Amino acid sequence: MTTAELAERYLMQTGRRLPVTFVRGRGCLVYDEEGREYLDLVAGIAVNLLGHAHPDVVAAISRQSAALIHTSNLYFTLPQVELARRLVELAFPSRVFFCNSGAEANESAIKLARKWGAKHRDGAFEIITTTGSFHGRTLAAVTAGGQPRYSDPFKPLPPGFVHVAFNDAEAIEAATTDKTVAVMLEPVMGEIGVIPAAPGYLKRVREWCDRNSLLLVLDEVQTGLGRTGRWFAYQHAGITPDVMTLAKGLGGGVPIGACLANPRADVFEPGDHGSTFGGNPLACAVASTVLAVVERDGLVGHAAEMGDLVHGSIQDLGAKETRGVGLMQAFQFEEPKAKAFQQACLESGLVVNAVDDHTVRLVPPLVISAQQVDRAHDLMRKAAG
Ligand SMILES: Cc1ncc(COP(=O)(O)O)c(C=O)c1O
Numbered sequence: 001m002t003t004a005e006l007a008e009r010y011l012m013q014t015g016r017r018l019p020v021t022f023v024r025g026r027g028c029l030v031y032d033e034e035g036r037e038y039l040d041l042v043a044g045i046a047v048n049l050l051g052h053a054h055p056d057v058v059a060a061i062s063r064q065s066a067a068l069i070h071t072s073n074l075y076f077t078l079p080q081v082e083l084a085r086r087l088v089e090l091a092f093p094s095r096v097f098f099c100n101s102g103a104e105a106n107e108s109a110i111k112l113a114r115k116w117g118a119k120h121r122d123g124a125f126e127i128i129t130t131t132g133s134f135h136g137r138t139l140a141a142v143t144a145g146g147q148p149r150y151s152d153p154f155k156p157l158p159p160g161f162v163h164v165a166f167n168d169a170e171a172i173e174a175a176t177t178d179k180t181v182a183v184m185l186e187p188v189m190g191e192i193g194v195i196p197a198a199p200g201y202l203k204r205v206r207e208w209c210d211r212n213s214l215l216l217v218l219d220e221v222q223t224g225l226g227r228t229g230r231w232f233a234y235q236h237a238g239i240t241p242d243v244m245t246l247a248k249g250l251g252g253g254v255p256i257g258a259c260l261a262n263p264r265a266d267v268f269e270p271g272d273h274g275s276t277f278g279g280n281p282l283a284c285a286v287a288s289t290v291l292a293v294v295e296r297d298g299l300v301g302h303a304a305e306m307g308d309l310v311h312g313s314i315q316d317l318g319a320k321e322t323r324g325v326g327l328m329q330a331f332q333f334e335e336p337k338a339k340a341f342q343q344a345c346l347e348s349g350l351v352v353n354a355v356d357d358h359t360v361r362l363v364p365p366l367v368i369s370a371q372q373v374d375r376a377h378d379l380m381r382k383a384a385g
Contacts, residue, residue: 003021003033004017004019004021018342018343018346019346020032020038020346021033022038024052024053025040025048025051025052025053026051026052026053027051027052027053027054027365027367028040028041028043028051028052028364028365028367028368028369028372029051029052030052030351036349037349038346038349038350038351039349039350039351039372039375039376039379040052040351040364040365041350041351041352041353041362041363041364041368041376042351042352042353042361042362042363042364043363043364043365044253045222045248045353045363046190046222046227046248046249046328046363047248047249047251047252047253048249048252048253048365049225049226049227049249049252049290049294049299049365049366049367050252050290050293050294050299050365050366050367051365051367051368052253052365054252054293054367056289056292056293057252057253057254057286057289057290057293059289060285060286060288060289061254061282061286063285064079064281064282064285064286065282067281068281068282069280069281069282070277070280070281070282071280071281072276073274073275073276073278073279077279077280077281077284078281079281079282079284079285079288080098080279080280080281080284082284082288083096083098083279083284083285083287083288083291084096084098086288086291087246087258087260087291088260090231090232090291091231091232091244091260092240092241092244092260092262093262093263094244094260094261094262094263094266095260095261095266096258096259096260097258097259097261097268097273097278098256098257098258098275098278098279098283098284099256099257099258099259099275099278099279100255100256100257100275100277100278100283101136101247101255101257102135102136102219102221102222102245102246102247102248102257103135103136103137103138103141103257104136104138104247104257104275104278105221105245105246105247105257105258105259106135106136106138106140106141106144106184106219106221106245106259107136107138107140107141108245108259108273109184109217109219109243109245109259109261110127110140110141110144110184111272111273112243112259112261112265112266112267112268112273113125113127113181113182113184113215113217113243113265114160114181115267115268115272116181116182116215116265116267117181117182119267120213120267121181121213122178124178124179124180124181125160125179125181126160126161126162126177126179126180126181127144127160127161127162127180127181127182127183127184127217128162128163128164128172128175128176128180128182128183128184129144129145129146129161129162129163129164129183129184129185130146130163130164130165130166130185130186130189131146131163131164131165131166132146132147132166132189132192132195133145133146133147133163133166133184133185133186133189133192133219134147134150134186134189134190134191134192135184135186135219135221136221137150139154139157139158140158142154142157143157143158143161144161144184146163146166147191147192162175162180166185166189166195166197167195167197167198167201169201169204169205169208172205172208173208176208176212176214180212180214181214181215182209182214182215182216182217182243183205183208183209183214183215183216183217184217184218184219185197185202185205185216185217185218185219186218186219186220186222186223187202187218187220187223187228187233187234187236187237188222188223188228188233188324188325188328190222190223190328190361190363191222191355192355193330193332193355193356193359193361194323194324194328194329194330194359194361195323196323196324196325197233197237201237202234202237202239203237203238203239206237206239206240206241209242215242215243215264215265216239216241216242216243217241217242217243217244217245218232218233218234218241218243218244218245219244219245220232220233220234220244220245220246221245221246221247221248221257222248222328222363223325223328224244224246224248224249224250225246225248225249225250225290225291225294226249226294226299226300226303226326226366227249227303227326227327227328227363227366228303228307228325228326228327228328229300229301229303229304229305229307229325229326229327230300230304230326231300232244233325236325240262241262242261242262242264242265243259243260243261243262243265244259244260245257245258245259245260246258246259246260249290249366250287250290251283251286251287251290252286252287252289252290254282254283254286254287255283256278256279256283256284256286256287257278294366297367299366299367300366302366302367303326303327303366304326306327306364306366306368306369306370306373307324307325307326307327307328307329309370309373310324310327310329310362310364310373310376311324311329313373313374313376313377313380314329314331314362314377314380316381317331317380317381317384318333318384318385319331319332319333320332320333320334324362327362327363327364327366327368328361328362328363329361329362329363330355330359330360330361330362331359331360332358332359332360333358333359333360334358335358336357336358337357337358338354338355338356338357338358338359338360339354339357341354341360341380341383341384342354342360344382344383345379345380345383348379348382348383349379350376350379350380350383352380362376364376
């Protein structure tokens with residue numbers, strides 16, 4: 001049986017896969033079972049910041065796994081506290097809870113907001129989120145997310161989520177009641193097709209949250225850690241959230257999620273929350289290595305530069321709209337041809353991501369070179385016909 005046939009036989013069919021089986025990678029290149037090379041502009045959906053098989057990541061996995069992979073959070077481990085310290089230094093005065101994915105990081109943020117509401121806001125529990133947002137696949141995360149196709153099959157959904165249009169601060173203001181405890185946003189909506197916050201939006205929401213004693217929770221699972229050309233996307237807006245969630249790029253491909261909360265929001269007490277695997281020494285040692293390499297190699301600035309190149313290169317593909325920040329870019333065709341475009345790219349050795357019938361998303365490794373952006377552009381022009 002082929003790998004695809006085995007997958008159909010033995011894997012739950014929760015999503016559709018493209019007709020390719022990858023077996024190894026190096027930098028921005030991946031290779032299939034036949035040894036065919038592909039240039040990877042998806043990076044495991046904004047995960048592999050340093051590309052594939054980065055020597056420092058490989059060495060960190062090897063070193064830490066030979067010392068200690070896991071002990072549980074019943075005990076202290078140095079890699080966990082070192083990673084937390086580095087994240088807090090890079091972000092804002094806060095403390096960190098570690099978990100294993102973006103959905104779990106958001107689940108932590110939701111629980112934190114509810115506990116904060118119980119403690120400080122007379123039991124307020126409603127969280128305002130935006131239509132089209134994506135926060136992961138746990139029950140609370142699909143309910144928080146503003147895409148009913150991901151939540152409707154699982155009704156009844158947990159109460160306490162109110163959805164308003166993205167980039168509409170007035171809608172948040174109008175939806176706020178004495179039950180509202182937090183506003184939860186993606187600074188650039190990723191999964192729906194890369195929709196950046198409009199200038200002034202996050203600032204106005206921050207001010208509204210301050211005036212009304214609400215927590216501002218930013219989901220930086222996709223935007224965080226250099227992807228948008230700043231360490232965190234909120235820095236473009238000159239604001240700071242109360243709570244921020246991270247995952248995806250943090251472990252360079254090794255699963256890890258994190259929820260950071262400032263002293264005002266940090267209300268978890270022993271027994272409130274936990275995770276068996278969260279913050280294990282292996283994931284944390286690798287994540288610290290990823291952060292160190294991003295810093296050492298100047299990859300945040302490089303992402304900004306390469307993002308400008310990618311943005312310039314997608315202007316002549318016949319798309320009706322192009323948008324993005326840093327290495328988080330997308331273009332939208334008038335006609336429903338994004339899936340055919342994705343397939344044509346794949347056949348010519350280029351991995352791109354059609355998020356729907358019209359829209360293609362590009363979230364390559366931060367280590368992509370200008371030559372690779374050129375090569376991708378040539379292949380995309382051919383695929384666009
Ligand atoms: C903004 C955002 N939040 C949360 C998630 C969920 O992350 P995970 O799939 O690691 O649970 C994603 C994944 O695409 C995301 O883009």
